Amino acid sequence: MLPEIGHFALILAFVAACAQAPVLLAGGRIGEADAALFGRRAAILIFALTGAAFFILMYAYAISDFSVFNVFQNSHTAKPFIYKLTGTWGNHEGSMLLWALVLALFSAMLAWQGRAVPTTLHRLTLGVQSLVIAAFLAFILFTSNPFERFIPAPSDGEGLNPLLQDPGLAIHPPFLYLGYVGFSIPFSFAVAALIRGQADAVWARLVRPWALAAWTFLTIGIGLGSWWAYYELGWGGWWAWDPVENASFMPWLAGVALIHSIRVVERRDALKGWAVLLAIMTFSLSLVGTFLVRSGILTSVHTFAVDPTRGVFILMILAAAIGGSLTLYAFRAGSLSATGSFSAVSREGALVVNNVLLVAACAIVFVGTFYPLFIDVLSGEKISVGAPYFNLVFTPIAGLALLLAAAATLMAWKKASLNAVALRLRYAAIAALAAAVIVLAIAEREKVAGAIALALVVWLAIGALTDIAGRVKLFRAPLGQSLARLAGLPRAAWGAALAHFGIALFALGASGISIWKTEEILLMNIGDSVTVAGYEVTLKNVEQLTGPNYVAELGQFEAVKGGRTLALDAERRFYPVRQMQTTEAGIRARATGDLYISFSENASGAGWPVRILFHPLVGCLWWGMAITAFGGAMAMTDRGRKPARARAPSRAQARRRSQDMPAGAKTAQA
């Protein structure tokens, strides 16, 4: 009975979204206030209904109700309870339901925000949002019903992919979705701005926290995903330029460009058409990512299912959302006139250049991801694009963007003096040079690449610190005054500096692991030793053990360096229900890096194939991403420069509302 209620709740939510969209979009005719009220209530109702459906599915997983086909296919009674719950979104139907739930959540929050300041802009934005929700609910209802029955119910399920039974994987899709779906709000704001033909500082101030929130979630999602790959997949990598990884990375890059250009719109009333285009692009790339995963169009370890009907449906959503918004852009973007002008050497100018670099980087990832598909479609040939392409083409552009990022934060708006910026960056430059020299002197190999990478990292990190030091007048004012200024710094400034510092730290980890990784693959018997990166690693013992739903072989290793002994346990698990093997690498994190051991089956009887890696500085990857995400969250809570005036009751608000009305009414008639 419950699953039917869940299914029915989804149908009701779909109907509500279908009713909500026309009312909101044509609200000017119905009456602004009535339409907005109806729209807000519908948004909250849709959220409640989708939430009910989601929790009913989760309950079916919790009690292992195998009369629901989805539960039968993806769950098993022998699975730990927590993974039964997280299994709700570990499959196609459930993950799409989570997608829709997050979308409904964001819409409900938008509706809540619009309650305080109801404007035509909010109404139209919520209207566009409801179209997106309707499309995805239709997708679930017509192609991916999670509540499909399977009667008579089998006694046990078919289990969950053991690779997915991991805390990292359990929490990383929800964060990715919060990021992907979060970008729907800037998208809807952008479409609303195009409909009204107006994007101003008020618009930018409304969009900015949403864009930052989505970007922060996406950063966390990507970080958790690569952390999971590092710990669980057993190949010791954290990023493989896999199509699905790229699918999350492209909106991230576009999102970085977006949050920077929105800032320009907010502060300087310029770059409007560009910001609107980026908002459309970012969400479009999120949709393309969903298409990529859900249609199985590219071969990838992540792809859940190959099913053309689903692919066709998502492609139709893509065509409507992206095609529609870009058509609107082509005809309306001309009316978004900018009032702010700036010279080439200014913060705006630097941000424009950085935006171009970021979009170019995004295009490079896009081309690398889809080139095999293009070639296949055009000529039928199969090719693959691997990490060498991305490393060769992407890295220099990313490096340039980092180089410029340090300078951009120190530039003044409108017109900056290159001399002043250069003067302030002298410490960063000296430190970067020193870092390069040190690397050249002490590195045993890859001296040049390492020197360039570390110089960039130090440059960006010191640049971020210089920005904060300059803002608090460190050493130029008494220390107490500096501290007071530090406490009073706008959160946006903190956020920017932290995010840049985090990116520098992340780049340090990425350079360390890709430039100075040491690897040894060999066959070991019990008692054998080998030296890797100064550690003498010995295989002490191998034993069999039995887990809750797997059997495992446990390899106990000992690593000795400088008189200190570390114990590492690596596991190779076999899950009988799915006939699958997974590796649980033995990892010991030290300040200088990780010692990483994975091993395979002793198939030949001659010993266990063992893979031992030393990953220098890998901790910086995770800390860098965490600090970057924290910076994003910090900037998100910044209320913007002029909230007091905009919020002031009385005239300012009244004026703004009266300005909004005619514009909205005009579009409704057009």
Next chain:
Amino acid sequence: MNRFALLIPLGVFIIVGAVFAAGLWRDPSRIPSQLIDRPLPVFNLPPIEGFDEGLSSDHIIGEGEVALINVWGSWCVACHIEHPLLMALAENDVIPIYGIDWKDKPGDGTAWLERFGNPYTRIGDDMDGRVAIDFGVTGAPETFVVDKQGRVRYKQVGPITQQAWDDVLWPLIEELRRS
């Protein structure tokens, strides 16, 4: 801004969307159509270190037997997974297995076989990956089923699992032997 420039994003999307639409109707894990039922690409590979004989397309066609061509490498983790199954096939003389050692460093492939056992009838050394490109190899391991006339009939992407062997490869091999 000029009207034409504003249309560029839409134009790009239309092209990309058209390719996506066309791409939906192909199965990414299937062999490229031009290789199915076509003769083997002509190749002649040198032996790997420590072996006397290499592998050429003529060797395989000359035998006139249904055979497997397995693309592997000592660097390939997934090759470990299918290796016991290949060994079992070789020990029981189920089917000749030809190996293409793909993008391996000199000596690494030989060392790997010494450690784990050699299931291959003959092995060719495809160090620069030229032959793998002719085969349309996208990753290792990949296994091709060749019929008596030396035509490629099937491609297995990824390790041969017991299930893939029982459900697909073995029935196909039996059928090809009968014809």
